Amino acid sequence: MATARIFSKRLLQLSRLQYKAEDFQTSFVNGHWRQPRIGPRRQADLRKACLLEGRDPASHGLPEPKQHKPLRVKPPKGTKYQRNYEERKAKVEKSLSDMPTKITEWKEVRGMRA
Incomplete structure (x- = not known):
């Protein structure tokens, strides 16, 4: 982590709970897409809180963090x-x-x- 962060007691308690995989993913219900129950920011906070306490985030049902695509390097156009x-x-x-x-x-x- 880049900076030291102080997590609230509530978030630390939430990090101790078990979650289902559906809680972290969008779902298609009755012809409409629904947001995940736990958003990406809260997921990141939960992952950091688990790591801070020395637990594996995957054991609590958190998905693996998304891998970013490598940057595409284009040569300069020039004159x-x-x-x-x-x-x-x-x-x-x-x-x-x-x-x-x-x-x-x-x-x-x-x-x-x-």
Whole structure:
């Protein structure tokens, strides 16, 4: 726990009770969804109180805490110049490597001597 928390006597007494799995889950009754009898905040408090007293929360019927999805890391979009930089650089290098042959061809076409 990040901070020390003082729980009320009532909450500590509630943490000693046994609960059913249905108390912590939403239920579909008569075509309508009903909220759980014990909400997520109270569940978290009960779990912390059980851990504080050295008991296993699962033994009292508390469900396992939900696992969070890992964050999706997207590469930065960058500007158009940054996105096309590698392609443009490769194109320039290829053109520079072909330059001597292009120069000789141009001189031949123009009638100049090499």
